[in-house]
Amino acid sequence: MASQDLIERLEKTILNIPDFPIEGIQFKDITPIFLNPKLYEDVIADLAKFSKGKVDVVCGIESRGFLFGIAIAVALEVPFVLIRKKGKLPPPFISEEYELEYGISEIEMRTNQIQPGQKVLIHDDLLATGGTTQAAARLVEKQGAKATQFSFLIALKNLEGEKKLEKFSDQIYSILNY
Numbered sequence: 001m002a003s004q005d006l007i008e009r010l011e012k013t014i015l016n017i018p019d020f021p022i023e024g025i026q027f028k029d030i031t032p033i034f035l036n037p038k039l040y041e042d043v044i045a046d047l048a049k050f051s052k053g054k055v056d057v058v059c060g061i062e063s064r065g066f067l068f069g070i071a072i073a074v075a076l077e078v079p080f081v082l083i084r085k086k087g088k089l090p091p092p093f094i095s096e097e098y099e100l101e102y103g104i105s106e107i108e109m110r111t112n113q114i115q116p117g118q119k120v121l122i123h124d125d126l127l128a129t130g131g132t133t134q135a136a137a138r139l140v141e142k143q144g145a146k147a148t149q150f151s152f153l154i155a156l157k158n159l160e161g162e163k164k165l166e167k168f169s170d171q172i173y174s175i176l177n178y
């Protein structure tokens with residue numbers, strides 16, 4: 001879906017940091033994207049195109065999911081809801097535990113910000129094992145809303161994260177696939 005030009009510009013920009021934060025992880029550093037406003041704008045336009053007219057709300061996952069998620073929501077003219085790491089949100093909130101590519105964690109979401117029946121895009125910068133995004137989808141569905149779309153800048157295909165998300169929706173999009 002993304003143009004070959006956008007794919008190539010992103011591939012050149014995103015850095016691969018071997019063995020960070022622990023040995024064996026190929027860490028994808030997306031921060032150089034923010035040094036290039038035009039590239040950032042094109043990334044947002046591409047991600048917004050995938051979701052245009054299809055969702056009522058965008059949920060972004062802390063913290064790199066915020067960096068793109070808010071701009072996607074603004075482009076779509078829909079609300080943005082934060083999914084945060086444990087301990088950051090005031091009540092009322094609900095929580096879900098999940099497994100990371102490196103460790104175990106917990107995410108939380110305010111309970112009064114999405115409505116039953118709403119169609120929700122869940123966005124994060126990167127799909128690895130899918131544990132984080134799956135937990136986010138559970139938070140959305142616990143509130144009677146539907147996780148109808150997932151988007152990422154990058155998917156690490158060999159970790160098969162999409163398999164965890166397919167039970168919620170087959171509308172899964174990533175600009176780059178490694």
Ligand code: AMP
Nearest residue numbers: 026027028101126127128129130131132
């Ligand atoms: P997962 O739950 O395994 O899909 O992990 C996804 C989350 O962990 C995302 O929020 C990513 O930002 C982060 N993450 C996992 N693996 C990497 C990686 N190789 N490079 C950069 N971020 C990663």
